[in-house]
Amino acid sequence: MELQAIGVQHPAVRQVQHIQNNTAPNRYKLFVAEGLWAHNMLLEANAPIDTFFWCPEAIYADEAHRRAEEIAARAERSFRVSLRTMEKMSERDKPDGLLSLAALPRWEPSDLRFGRTSLVLVADGVEIPGNLGTLIRSLDACGADCLVLTNRKTRLTHPKVIRASQGTILTVPTVEFEETGEAIAWLDRLRFTVLLADTDEAVNYRQADYSGRTALVVGSERYGIGKEWYGHGYQRVAVPMLGSGDSLNVSVSASVLLYEAKARKANW
Amino acid sequence: MELQAIGVQHPAVRQVQHIQNNTAPNRYKLFVAEGLWAHNMLLEANAPIDTFFWCPEAIYADEAHRRAEEIAARAERSFRVSLRTMEKMSERDKPDGLLSLAALPRWEPSDLRFGRTSLVLVADGVEIPGNLGTLIRSLDACGADCLVLTNRKTRLTHPKVIRASQGTILTVPTVEFEETGEAIAWLDRLRFTVLLADTDEAVNYRQADYSGRTALVVGSERYGIGKEWYGHGYQRVAVPMLGSGDSLNVSVSASVLLYEAKARKANW
Numbered sequence: 280m281e282l283q284a285i286g287v288q289h290p291a292v293r294q295v296q297h298i299q300n301n302t303a304p305n306r307y308k309l310f311v312a313e314g315l316w317a318h319n320m321l322l323e324a325n326a327p328i329d330t331f332f333w334c335p336e337a338i339y340a341d342e343a344h345r346r347a348e349e350i351a352a353r354a355e356r357s358f359r360v361s362l363r364t365m366e367k368m369s370e371r372d373k374p375d376g377l378l379s380l381a382a383l384p385r386w387e388p389s390d391l392r393f394g395r396t397s398l399v400l401v402a403d404g405v406e407i408p409g410n411l412g413t414l415i416r417s418l419d420a421c422g423a424d425c426l427v428l429t430n431r432k433t434r435l436t437h438p439k440v441i442r443a444s445q446g447t448i449l450t451v452p453t454v455e456f457e458e459t460g461e462a463i464a465w466l467d468r469l470r471f472t473v474l475l476a477d478t479d480e481a482v483n484y485r486q487a488d489y490s491g492r493t494a495l496v497v498g499s500e501r502y503g504i505g506k507e508w509y510g511h512g513y514q515r516v517a518v519p520m521l522g523s524g525d526s527l528n529v530s531v532s533a534s535v536l537l538y539e540a541k542a543r544k545a546n547w
Numbered sequence: 548m549e550l551q552a553i554g555v556q557h558p559a560v561r562q563v564q565h566i567q568n569n570t571a572p573n574r575y576k577l578f579v580a581e582g583l584w585a586h587n588m589l590l591e592a593n594a595p596i597d598t599f600f601w602c603p604e605a606i607y608a609d610e611a612h613r614r615a616e617e618i619a620a621r622a623e624r625s626f627r628v629s630l631r632t633m634e635k636m637s638e639r640d641k642p643d644g645l646l647s648l649a650a651l652p653r654w655e656p657s658d659l660r661f662g663r664t665s666l667v668l669v670a671d672g673v674e675i676p677g678n679l680g681t682l683i684r685s686l687d688a689c690g691a692d693c694l695v696l697t698n699r700k701t702r703l704t705h706p707k708v709i710r711a712s713q714g715t716i717l718t719v720p721t722v723e724f725e726e727t728g729e730a731i732a733w734l735d736r737l738r739f740t741v742l743l744a745d746t747d748e749a750v751n752y753r754q755a756d757y758s759g760r761t762a763l764v765v766g767s768e769r770y771g772i773g774k775e776w777y778g779h780g781y782q783r784v785a786v787p788m789l790g791s792g793d794s795l796n797v798s799v800s801a802s803v804l805l806y807e808a809k810a811r812k813a814n815w
Contacts, residue, residue, distance in 0.1 A: 324791075409677070417799055419790030443796070450791045485815040518806065519815070521690030523592075523718045527802070528681045528711070534799045535806045538786065547753040547787070 280348055282333055282359040287367050291330050291358060295368040295380060301434065308383040310436040311368075314375035315343045318350055320446035321381055328354040330380040334365040338376030347377060354379065370438055383435060386452045388465055391425055396544045397492045398423045399471065400533055401462065403508065404430040404499035411435070412443025413530035414497075419447035421534075421541045427494070428455040429462045430505050459507035466494050473513040475504055476536055478526075481517035484536055488514075489543040497533045548616055550601055550627040555635050559598050559626060563636040563648060569702065576651040578704040579636075582643035583611045586618055588714035589649050596622040598648040602633040606644030615645060622647065638706055651703060654693070654720045656733055664812045665692045665760045667739065668801055669730065671776065672698040672767035679703070680711025681798035682765075687715035689802075689809045695762070696723040697730045698773050727775035734762050741781040743772055744800055746793075749785035752804055756782075757811040765801045 285291065297303035298311055309329060312321055321328060331354035333347050351357040365374045393399075400418055405411050411433055418426055433440065441448055456462040466473055471494040474487060496513075498504030518532050527535070541547075553559065565571035566579055577597060580589055589596060599622035601615050619625040633642045661667075668686055673679050679701055686694055701708065709716055724730040734741055739762040742755060764781075766772030786800050794800070809815075 413796045413799060416792055416796060419792050420786070420788050420795050422789030445792050445794075447790060447792045483815050485810050518688070520688050521809075522687030522715060524684055524687050524713050524715045526713075527688050528684060528798070530796070531681060531685055531799055531802045534795070535803055538803045541789075542753050547751050 280333070280351060282351065282357050284359045285364070286361070287364050289358070291356070292360070292364060292368060295332070295378070298380065298436065299368070299370055299438070305436060308385060308436055309380050310383060310441055311438060312379045312381050312441070313369060313371060314377060315340060315346060318346055318377050318379065320449065321379065322346070322349060322353070324446065324449035326449050327382045328379050329382060330354060331357040332360050332365065332368065332378045333357060334360050334362055334374070334376040336362050336376070337365055337374055343375070343377055350377065350379065383448060386425070386454050388454045391452060391454065393424060393469060393492060395491070398537065398540050398544065399425050399427055399494045400537060401427040401429060401494055401496040403459070403496055403505050404432050404502065405497070405529060406432045406500055408433045408437040408439035409443045410500065410528065410530045412440040412448065414533055415444040415451050415453070416447050417530065417534040417537055419451045421537045423537060423541070425452040425454060427462055428453065429459045431455055432499065459505060463508070463511060473511070475508055475513050475515045476517070476532055477504060477515040478517040478520060479515065481515035484516040484518050484539055487516045489540040493540050495533065495536050495540065497529055500529055548601070548619060550619065550625050552627045553632070554629070555632050557626070559624070560628070560632060560636060563600070563646070566648065566704065567636070567638055567706070573704060576653060576704055577648050578651060578709055579706060580647045580649050580709070581637060581639060582645060583608060583614060586614055586645050586647065588717065589647065590614070590617060590621070592714065592717035594652070594717050595650045596647050597650060598622060599625040600628050600633065600636065600646040601625060602628050602630055602642070602644040604630050604644070605633055605642055611643070611645055618645065618647065651716065654722050656722045659693055659720055659722065661692055661737060661760060663759070666805065666808050666812065667691060667693050667695055667762045668805060669695040669697060669762055669764040671727070671764055671773050672700050672770065673765070673797060674700045674767055674769070676701045676705040676707035677711045678768065678796065678798045680708040680716065682801055683712040683719050683721070684715050685798065685802040685805055687719045689805045691805060691809070693720040693722060695730055696721060697727045699723055700767065727773060731776070731779060741779070743776055743781050743783045744785070744804055745772060745783040746785040746788060747783065749783035752784040752786050752807055755784045757808040761808050763801065763804050763808065765797055768797055
């Protein structure tokens with residue numbers, strides 16, 4: 280495969296560094312995919328690939344050599360780079376020979392259509408990228424309709440979000456609201472029953488009503504759900520805490536609630 | 548508070564470095580607790596503190612100054628260190644003024660007593676420290692009896708296990724078996740019903756029988772449950788996967804199963 284060779288000074292290389300370090304605006308929601316696993320994910324999801332960087336010296340697996348040609352055929356532009364240049368772009372100790380800038384799909388609230396028993400998760404102020412990615416993986420697994428972000432604290436293009444989502448970030452719809460009030464109005468207009476995951480004054484999550492459309496709201500690791508979500512008469516649901524700790528990991532509690540809602544909707 | 552001042556060459560400082568980097572045997576299951584949060588956890592759990600290192604220059608919160616005296620009173624030995632020495636021991640970018648070597652509790656299988664509807668989780672070959680710690684946090688939360696480790700791939704004293712467990716590692720009993728066959732014989736002898744978390748040839752986890760004593764087995768992130776667990780007639784239970792991904796995060800799937808088992812046992 281013949282590709283134009285570029286070095287560390289090339290603007291495309293600098294763009295990757297900006298995306299990795301979040302040091303420039305990223306309005307097209309570009310993210311960095313590294314290695315064979317991530318590229319297989321891009322190809323499977325038919326994700327738009329903006330720029331492909333190929334470093335044949337760093338490729339070991341035969342499969343990666345074959346994939347390189349497929350990726351180059353799909354990418355808007357493709358370059359060949361030296362191992363040293365690859366190292367400047369990679370977040371890995373030992374970079375792989377495949378690295379791409381790809382774009383996350385973008386959804387607007389108006390793009391989404393809901394069914395009679397739809398299930399959505401609202402992540403309000405979740406801070407840790409690994410938790411957000413794991414949440415998205417669980418949303419995919421339980422067949423939920425979408426993720427709603429309010430009071431967003433971490434970017435979806437963070438490498439740890441992508442990794443923890445195991446690629447499901449490319450298929451699970453995500454919508455973001457600048458103001459919590461807009462999200463509340465949107466959910467109310469669509470007649471979602473909103474349930475707040477909160478251990479205070481809550482009913483046991485097994486006793487809650489999951490009929491119709493359900494929106495589960497989980498909050499930040501440190502502060503819980505933002506105060507804007509209270510005062511609307513929404514029911515609070517709790518996963519019982521029977522030990523010495525006072526909370527579950529947020530991606531765990533959200534998943535326990537999501538699967539309870541799904542099981543009840545599906546009559547498992 | 549007057550404490551003996553020591554420098555980077557002191558054996559106690561080197562011991563901390565060995566524990567952090569896992570470069571020496573650690574038969575007393577020592578781990579490093581850093582900062583106010585971790586020390587509050589040690590004090591609350593009444594955990595044995597081997598060595599306390601105090602760096603007043605690095606302390607900002609009044610509460611930490613007060614706690615330092617309590618910790619020194621509890622520790623076998625206490626030292627004062629410079630900021631530079633503290634930096635050599637700490638895994639943080641900005642070390643706190645409190646750092647201790649403490650011991651994890653040790654349980655033998657024969658120490659444990661089980662009830663009529665006990666619930667245990669077997670983690671077979673789990674590799675990622677954060678997942679193991681999160682599992683322990685969930686075991687605590689759902690009131691399970693203990694964690695059983697087979698085919699252990701990560702040490703319980705790993706800083707990320709401690710952190711993700713949110714301190715519950717000090718209270719949730721953990722037993723380890725060198726050979727999977729010993730764990731199987733132990734569970735059979737105690738008349739546990741063993742359920743394997745596996746999506747192949749499995750029943751939906753909502754349809755499984757959780758009466759009596761239940762042992763849920765989850766496997767490694769990459770390879771699933773080891774083959775030694777198969778061929779004993781154990782039922783396989785699956786959390787349905789309805790999306791594009793083929794698995795859940797292991798701490799998520801274990802938690803969904805644990806809470807299902809607990810809810811059914813407790814008639815929530």
